[in-house]
Amino acid sequence: MEALDTDAAAPETAPVRPEAGGAPSFSVAVTAATALALYRPRTLKCQDSFAVLDHFGDMQALHPTAEGLFHADTRYxxxxxxxxxxxxxxxxxxxVSEDNALLSVNLTNPDMVPCGTTQLPRDTLYLRRVMALGEGVLRERLTLRNFGSVEVACELALGYAADFADIFEVRGGRRPRxxxxLPPEATEEGGAVLGYRGLDGVTRRTRLDFVPRPDAHRLGSEARWTLRLPPGGQQVIEIVIRCSAGAEAAPPPPEAPTLEALISGHRAWSERRQRETAHFHTSNESFNDWVNRSRADLDMLTTDTPEGPFPYAGIPWFSSPFGRxxxxxxxxxxxxxPGLARGVLRFLAARQATGFDPERDAEPGKILHEMRGGEMAALGEVPFGLYYGxxxxxPLFVMLAAAYWDRTGDLALIRALWPNIEAALGWxxxxxxxxxxxxxxxxRLSSKGLVNQGWKDSHDAIFHADGSTPEGPIALVEVQAYAYAAWSGAARLAAALGRKAQARSFAERAATLRRRFEEAFWCEDLGTYALALDGAKRPCxxxxxxxxxxxxxxxxAPERAARVAATLLDRDSFSGWGVRTIARGEARYNPMSYHNGSVWPHDNGLIALGLARYGLREPLVRLLGALFDAALFADLKRLPELYCGFERRAGEGPTGYPVACLPQAWASAAAFAVLGAMLGIGFDPAHRQLRFVRPVLPPWLEVVRLYNLRLGAAAVDVRLNRHAGDNDVALNVLRRRGRIEVAVIT
Structure with a gap:
């Protein structure tokens, strides 16, 4: 039985999300006007377009939120x-459908007087809205049917507007100018074109087309249809919304893919992704629902680029490329x-910094942090057009390249990326x-950039034990870990390429870093590593x-890993829903803070992989159970970007964070991290071997079937069964295609 929470209650007004520190000339914090965790908007995405709608299928109908149709960081x-x-x-x-292809909304009429004095009883009209999104186009089919016994005469109104706000304005930023x-324009077909000429010289336009054409149209504001439906009668209205931009953009043409084409295009993309990846089914249907939703969300957030698939960070605030x-x-x-890693590596390599640009925090060899396409980024009002802060x-770039090689043995890609890897190591x-x-x-170098430049990048995220802000430069604990993985991984890659001298040098750097890390970061009395070192090398x-x-x-060090795990899973750090970003009792601990007491699924996913590496099975099972339980309470079983770190209360779900992204790519991916950690999956391409190292299944997950686990051209399907009464896991090979071995290591 869970203990009662002793933390203070959450305030009704959500805190402002602090993303950037100091006092830049333009704030990039997200202003919290409505708690998205409670509001739970409906989201669709395709390439560089996304839509945020309320449960009615409306935009901006009730709250000043991020609702709207967005394209290339602008609300159209x-x-x-x-x-x-x-x-x-x-x-x-x-x-939203399980595959995120469409939004379906079912509505009816309230008690009302549609015409004269005739009373229309509630639940007489049935309205069905179906929406699907393509790149730069939103399509809706509205179907109305009269289930009454007499003819219905009424008006249907569709209000519309376009503010062409930059995403940073939507996030709460104020611009001086x-x-x-542009004045709204009527189309020959009875639609409308709304326009905006930006300070960047780009004209952005939104075209709305209606079939049938409206009976009345207040141009730029509202379209109305007069409906007369006999008993059993039906009316269908099609709405097409298109986005365009250019130096002097002409109104976008009325032609657009049909609703069915948009839906089938999305599903074809998802099916192709499924064929290229492994998939699985378990004995726990709720667990299946979580991972299926996570898979669909990750597919939706993944964008086709010339370099391959690339996951955008999250909706609504971060639907754009983020390196980390x-x-x-x-x-x-x-x-x-592994195809996702290949696309990410190629995309980021193509945009690696080659020179110095202080206003973008760019230095030779540095990997991209954020990339934006809106008006404010183009004008330099925010530095994030191509930002390296x-x-x-x-180091994560090099670390992933080495992990990809370990997973696939794809030396051709490593050879192609080697100049980029060397440049990253040089940085x-x-x-x-x-x-x-x-x-x-x-x-930071940029006057408008981020003060804190690790994954906890809010202004107050790094601090000393007394709560004071450390003077920089700052050396973060996790960044030294990534650097160690980069140097040791680069040694393996250099050896594979026949660069023996480089391999020895990189391995020596990794060993030296590991030794110095233990000396500088370990805090014996805390049982864990310090958060960071300040500019004077004093540990936080x-x-x-x-x-x-x-x-x-x-x-x-192996003897310290268990102590770190124990600290992470004690009552101060472990909320019952996951590991908190900051332990209860620390100076800046606040369970409602963005980075100082909240719980992040991706953070926990990485910790789970670490627990598996050291064979720490009991804390791993606890952590997996916490994230799974949190998903059970989430709308659509979709884990948000983060949630508050209040202690778990019996019969209640986790407390939502007001402006968390839903969905968020690395939160979706956390489901696969914890499953991979639990099963101890590893690969040895040189020996054509798939390995399960110390696999463990919790009591509520008795069977896991994995399909299409690929190693080169070969693939295998396996089943893992938990033995009742103990923690042993048995494995059976169900199907094998090509030369591949399967081994269980206990």
């Missing part, structure tokens, strides 16, 4: 509101989907290690989840 439609007469319909149900809103997020997402999914993306040596002590540190003696990342890569 800020309002789409359906009314019967002047009344909002009653909601019957609303759901905006571009010019994509690298960690690909790492968590590597065992079942992260200390961890570069780590010359620019990342600012004082030559062997540790990677960060210190704070218990944090960051220390768990030291287990991920094996930099932690």
């Amino acid at each position: 439609l800020s309002r789409l509101a359906l009314r019967i007469g002047n009344e909002r319909p009653l909601l019957l149900s609303s759901s 905006r571009g010019e809103s 997020d994509s690298l960690i997402t690909a790492l968590q999914c590597l065992w079942l989907d 992260s200390v961890d993306s570069t 780590m040596e010359r620019h990342g290690d600012r004082d030559g002590d062997g540790f990677l540190e960060y210190h 003696r704070v218990r944090s989840s960051n220390a768990g990342h030291a287990l991920l890569v094996g930099i932690a």
Whole structure:
């Protein structure tokens, strides 16, 4: 039985999300006006477009949230509101399909007076809205049917508007000046074109087309249809919304893919992704629901690029390329989907910095942090058009490249990426290690950039035990772990390429870093590693989840790994829903804080992989159970970007964070990280071997079947069974295609 929570209650007003520190000229924090965790919007995404709608299928109907149709970091439609007469319909149900291909909303009429004095009883009209999204196009089919015994006469109204707000404006930023809103234009077909000429010289337009054409149209504001439906009668209205941009963009043409084409295109993409990856089924249907939703969300967030599939970070705030997020997402999914890692590596290599640009925090060899395509990024009002302000993306790039090689044996890609890998290692040596002590540190160069440049990048995330802010440059604990993995991984890659001298040099650097890391970061009295070292090399003696990342890569001494795990899973750090970012009792602990007491699924996924590396099965099972339980309470079993770190209460789910992204790529990928950790999946391409190292299944997961586990051209299907009454797991090969061996290592 869970103990009662002793933390303070959450306030009604959600805290502002602090993403950037100091006082840049433009704040990039997300303003919390509505708690998305409770509001649970409906989301669709295709390539560089996404839509956020409420449960009615409307945009901006009730709250000043991120609702709307977005394309390339601009909101092309800020309002789409359906009314019967002047009344909002009653909601019957609303759901996004399991594969995220469409939104289906079922509505009916409230009690109302549709015409004259004739009373229309409630539940007479049935309205079904079906929406699907393509790149730059949203299509809706609205079907109305009269289930009454007499003819229904009423008006159907669709209000619309476009504010062409940059995503950073939607997030709460205020601009001193905006571009010019253009007068609405009527189309020959009875539709409308809304336009905006930005300060960047780009004209953005939204075209709305209606079939049949409206009976009345207040241009730029509302379309109305007069309906007369006999008993059993039906009316269908098609709505097409298209986005375009250019120096002097003409209105987008009325032609657009049909609703069925958009849905089938999305499903064809998902089916292709499924054929390229492993998939699985378990004896626990709720667990299956979680991983299936996670798979569908990850497919939706993944965008086709010339370099291959690339997962965008999350909706609504981060539907764009992020280096760190994509690298960690690909790492968590590597065992079942190495193609995602391949796409991520090629995409980031193509955008690796080659020169110095302080305003973008760019230095030669550095890997991208964030990439944006909106007006404010183009004008430099925010530095994120092509921004390099992260200390961890570069070692993570090398780390993922080595892990990809270990997984696939694909030497051709490693050979092609070797110049980029060498450049990344050069950045780590010359620019990342600012004082030559062997540790990677960060210190921002851009006046508008991020002050803290690890994954906990809010302004208050790094602190000393007394709560004071450390002076930089800052060396984070997890970044040293990534650097160790990068140097040791680069040694393996160099050896595979026949570069023996480089291999020895890189291996020596890794060994030296590991020794110095233990000396500088270990805090014996805390039973864990320090959060960071400040510019004077004083440790930030704070218990944090960051220390768990030291287990991920094996930099932690084996005798200390168990102590770190015990600290992470004690009552101060483990909320019952996962490991908190900061332990209860630390100076800045706040369970509602973005980075100082909340729980992040991806953070826990990486910790789970670390626990598996050291064979720490009991804490691994506890952690897996916590994340699974949290997913059971989540809408659609979709784990958000983060949730609050309040202690678990019996019969209640985790407390939501007000502006968490839903879905978020690395939160979705956490499901696969914990499953891979639990099964201990590993690969040995040189010996054509698939390995299960110390696999463990919790009591509520008796059978796991894995299909299409690939190693080169070969593939295998296996079944793992938990023995009743003990922790042993038996494995059976169900099907084998090509030359591949399967081994269980206990």
